[in-house]
Amino acid sequence: MPWGLLPPSSAVVTDVGSGVNLPAGTYDVATTTYHSTTGAESNLSATTTVTITAGERIQIVITPTQAEASLYTHVRVYLRQQSTQSRFYLVSSLGTGGNITMPA
Numbered sequence: 001m002p003w004g005l006l007p008p009s010s011a012v013v014t015d016v017g018s019g020v021n022l023p024a025g026t027y028d029v030a031t032t033t034y035h036s037t038t039g040a041e042s043n044l045s046a047t048t049t050v051t052i053t054a055g056e057r058i059q060i061v062i063t064p065t066q067a068e069a070s071l072y073t074h075v076r077v078y079l080r081q082q083s084t085q086s087r088f089y090l091v092s093s094l095g096t097g098g099n100i101t102m103p104a
Contacts, residue, residue: 005033007045008068008075012061014050024054026082031062033072034093044078044088062094 013029030044050058062075074095078088 005035005040005042005072007032007042008062008064011045011048011075013048014059016057016059022052022055022057023081024052024056025084026051027058028080028082028088029058029060030078030088031060032076032078033068034074034076035071036073040072041076042072049082060092 008031011029011031027050028047029050030047032044033042034040052058058079060077064075074093076090077092077094079091080086080088
């Protein structure tokens with residue numbers, strides 16, 4: 001039996017639409033699972049890389065199984081731009097199933 005929370009098993013990351021001020025570039029996206037009652041958070045998931053043009057958004061779709069969703073309350077999304085950032089930054093937190101577009 002694993003000790004602690006595991007990162008989400010699947011996240012689909014794509015570039016979508018326009019109309020925002022996100023700079024063009026290559027971004028790394030990682031996720032964690034988080035339990036709001038205990039404050040427990042998993043390690044970062046494996047990173048997914050997406051390249052966008054200026055003004056495009058990054059969409060992340062996370063669909064945990066029912067068994068996974070019973071272990072945590074939120075999925076946290078971290079982002080870094082490869083050319084300018086060495087650390088990941090928390091950009092969003094969502095319930096145990098969902099579809100988010102960043103920036104909102």
